[in-house]
Amino acid sequence: MTAAKKDQIRDLLKSxxxxxxxxxxxxxxxxxxxxxPQTLEGSEGLTSLFERLSKTAPQANIVRAFEDGDFVFAHTxxxxxxRNIGFEVFxxxxxxxxxxxxxxxxxxxxxxxxxxMVDGPAEAADLNQxxxxxxxxxxxxxxxxxxxxxxxITDYIxxxxxxxxxxxxxxxxxxxxxxxxxxxxDGRHIDYRRVHRVLAEGNFVLSVSEGHLGGAHTAFYxxxxxxxxxxxxxxDTTEQVAPRSEWKNHNGKF
Numbered sequence: 001m002t003a004a005k006k007d008q009i010r011d012l013l014k015s016x017x018x019x020x021x022x023x024x025x026x027x028x029x030x031x032x033x034x035x036x037p038q039t040l041e042g043s044e045g046l047t048s049l050f051e052r053l054s055k056t057a058p059q060a061n062i063v064r065a066f067e068d069g070d071f072v073f074a075h076t077x078x079x080x081x082x083r084n085i086g087f088e089v090f091x092x093x094x095x096x097x098x099x100x101x102x103x104x105x106x107x108x109x110x111x112x113x114x115x116x117m118v119d120g121p122a123e124a125a126d127l128n129q130x131x132x133x134x135x136x137x138x139x140x141x142x143x144x145x146x147x148x149x150x151x152x153i154t155d156y157i158x159x160x161x162x163x164x165x166x167x168x169x170x171x172x173x174x175x176x177x178x179x180x181x182x183x184x185x186d187g188r189h190i191d192y193r194r195v196h197r198v199l200a201e202g203n204f205v206l207s208v209s210e211g212h213l214g215g216a217h218t219a220f221y222x223x224x225x226x227x228x229x230x231x232x233x234x235x236d237t238t239e240q241v242a243p244r245s246e247w248k249n250h251n252g253k254f
Contacts, residue, residue: 005092006065009072012097013088016053016078017060024050028096035101035254037247056080064122064223066201068130072097073199073206075223075235077118083107085117085237087206087221089199101208101254103221105237109167117165120233121225124202133226137205138198140231141222145180145192145209153177156231163233176234189214196254203227210241210254217241219253 003011011023034040064075074088086104090097110116126133140156143149157173164171169179182189192211199206209220218238225233241253 002095004067005090006067006072006074009074009088009090009097010062010065013060013062013074013076016050017058019054026097028093028098031093031096031098033099033251034249035099035251037242037249037253040248053080061118063118064204066124066199066204066206068199068201071199075118077107078104087223087237089197089206089208103208103219103237103239105239109165111164111167112170113164115163115165115171117167117235117237120163120165120235124204126226127202129226130200130202132229133203133205134198134200136226136229136231137200137207137224138195141192141195141198141207141209146195146211148180150177150181153180158227158230158232161232165233165235192220208254213238213240 008023008026011020012026015021015023059079061077062074063077066073070092072090072092076086076088078084078086083106084104085107086102089101091099093099107117136156144153144156153173153176157176159173162171162173162176164176169175180190190211190213192209194211195207195209197208199208203226204223205226206221206223209222210218211220212218213220218240221237223235224231
C-alpha cells in the first residue's frame with residue numbers, strides 16, 4: 001500500500017539528515033518546479049542541495065505534516081550549521097511531488113510567554129471542519145491582515161487563551177493587535193498585501209502571504225490551530241524575498 005503523501009514528505013525531508021537516497025523517489029525530477037529562489041531548478045538543484053546539506057552534519061525534525069488534496073505542508077526544524085525553522089509546501093501530481101515552496105527563518109526565542117517556535121499540538125483533528133476553517137482563515141487574512149480592520153480581530157481570534165509562538169510576541173490577542181497596528185517609517189511595520197494560498201487539514205490552517213516587514217519585501221507563512229470556530233494558536237515564519245538579481249531559478253517565491 002502506498003504511504004500517505006505527508007508520510008512520504010516526512011521521509012524525504014528526514015533523508016537530508018539520514019542520507020537515505022530512497023525517499024527522493026517521491027520527487028518527479030523531470031517535472032519538479034522549485035520556488036526557493038536560492039536553489040537551482042530541477043533535479044540538479046535538488047541533488048546539489050541535498051549534497052551540500054549532507055556535509056553540515058544536518059539534523060531535520062519534521063514537527064508537523066498535513067495533507068490537503070494534492071498538497072502537503074510541513075512545519076520543520078533544521079540544524080544545518082545554524083538552527084532554522086521552516087514551512088515546506090509540496091504539490092503532487094500523479095502520485096509524485098512536482099512543485100515545492102518554502103519559507104525559512106533563523107530559530108529565535110523562547111518568546112515572552114516561554115514558548116518556542118515549534119512546540120504545541122501537532123496532530124490534525126476535526127477533519128470534517130477543514131473547509132469551514134479554510135474559509136475562516138482566508139477571511140481573517142483578507143479582513144484583518146490585508147485590509148487592516150484590526151477592530152474585527154476578535155471576530156476571528158479567541159479573546160481568552162490565544163497561544164502565540166512568534167518569538168517577538170506573547171500570548172493574548174491584545175499583543176498581536178498591538179504588533180499589527182505598530183507603524184514605522186514605511187507605514188505599517190507589518191504590511192500584508194496579498195494572500196497566495198490557504199492550505200488546511202482539519203483544525204490546522206496555513207496561509208501563504210506576501211507583503212513587507214519593516215519596508216522589506218517579505219513572505220509570511222502563518223499556521224493557525226482552530227477550536228470552536230476561532231483561531232486559538234499561531235506559529236509563523238517570515239523570510240525576506242531575495243532580489244530578482246540573486247535568484248537561481250525564475251519561478252518566483254510564490
